[in-house]
Amino acid sequence: MFPLSDDIRSHRMPLVNWIVIGVCSFMFLMQVLAGPKGGLVVERLGMVPARLTVPAGEVLAVPEQAIVATIFGYQRVERLRPLEPAAIPEWLTLLTFIFLHGGWLHFLGNMWFLHVFGDNVEDRLGHAAFAVLYLGCGFISGIMHMVTNFDSVIPTIGASGAIAGVMGAYMLMFPRAQVMTVIPMIFFWPIWVIPAPVFLGVWFGLQFFNGAFVMHDTQAGGVAWWAHIGGFVAGAAIAAGLNVLHGDRATVSHARDPELDN
Numbered sequence: 080m081f082p083l084s085d086d087i088r089s090h091r092m093p094l095v096n097w098i099v100i101g102v103c104s105f106m107f108l109m110q111v112l113a114g115p116k117g118g119l120v121v122e123r124l125g126m127v128p129a130r131l132t133v134p135a136g137e138v139l140a141v142p143e144q145a146i147v148a149t150i151f152g153y154q155r156v157e158r159l160r161p162l163e164p165a166a167i168p169e170w171l172t173l174l175t176f177i178f179l180h181g182g183w184l185h186f187l188g189n190m191w192f193l194h195v196f197g198d199n200v201e202d203r204l205g206h207a208a209f210a211v212l213y214l215g216c217g218f219i220s221g222i223m224h225m226v227t228n229f230d231s232v233i234p235t236i237g238a239s240g241a242i243a244g245v246m247g248a249y250m251l252m253f254p255r256a257q258v259m260t261v262i263p264m265i266f267f268w269p270i271w272v273i274p275a276p277v278f279l280g281v282w283f284g285l286q287f288f289n290g291a292f293v294m295h296d297t298q299a300g301g302v303a304w305w306a307h308i309g310g311f312v313a314g315a316a317i318a319a320g321l322n323v324l325h326g327d328r329a330t331v332s333h334a335r336d337p338e339l340d341n
C-alpha cells in the first residue's frame with residue numbers, strides 16, 4: 080500500500096518536516112554526485128553495529144568484489160578489506176545514518192511518507208517537540224537494529240526508522256483520520272480510502288512479520304525490519320505518554336476532499 084494523502088488539515092507550517100526533507104535531499108544529492116565514492120560516505124556516516132559493540136582497537140573488515148587475473152583468465156572474487164573509520168564519534172552515527180539513503184526508490188519513498196504523515200504530527204506537537212520525536216525515534220531505531228545485528232559490519236542507512244516513529248505517533252494522535260491509498264496490482268492500481276489505524280496497523284504488521292521471518296538471517300533482503308519496528312513502537316509510546324500527561328485537547332480539522340468523504 081502507498082499513501083497519496085490524508086484528510087487532516089494542518090494549521091501551521093511544518094518547518095521541521097521541511098528541514099528534514101531538505102537535509103535528506105542534500106545528503107542524497109551528495110551521495111549521487113560522489114559517484115563510486117558514495118560508498119565511502121555510507122561507511123563513514125552510516126551506522127555499523129560492530130563499531131559500537133566490538134572491543135575498541137579491533138580491526139573490522141567488510142567483503143568487497145574484485146576482479147583478479149588467474150591462469151584461467153579474469154575472475155570476480157570476494158575479498159575482505161578494512162572498514163572505513165567513522166567520520167564522527169561512533170555513537171553519533173546513530174543519528175547521521177537517518178539522513179542517508181541507498182537509492183532513488185528508498186529516498187523518494189521515505190520522503191513521501193514523511194510528507195504525508197509528518198506535517199500533522201508536527202502540527203500537533205509543535206516544532207521543537209517534533210524534532211525531538213523524529214531524532215529520538217531515529218536513534219532508538221538504530222539501537223534496535225544494533226541489538227538484532229550485534230556484530231554486523233554492514234553499514235545501515237535510511238530515514239525509515241525515524242519516519243516509522245512519526246507514523247506510530249500519527250496512529251495514536253489521529254485515530255479517525257482517513258488515508259487515500261493506492262494498492263499496486265499487476266494490471267490496475269485501485270485507490271481506496273482507508274482508516275489511518277488500518278493502514279498503519281497493516282504496515283506495522285508487515286514489518287513485524289518480515290522481522291520475525293529473518294530473525295536468524297539478519298541480512299536477508301537488506302532491510303532493517305527491526306529498526307522500523309523499534310521506531311514505530313517508540314513513536315507510539317511517546318504519543319501515548321504525551322496524551323496521558325496533557326490530554327488530547329487539540330482540535331483536528333478534516334480536509335473537505337470529496338473523494339475522502341465518499
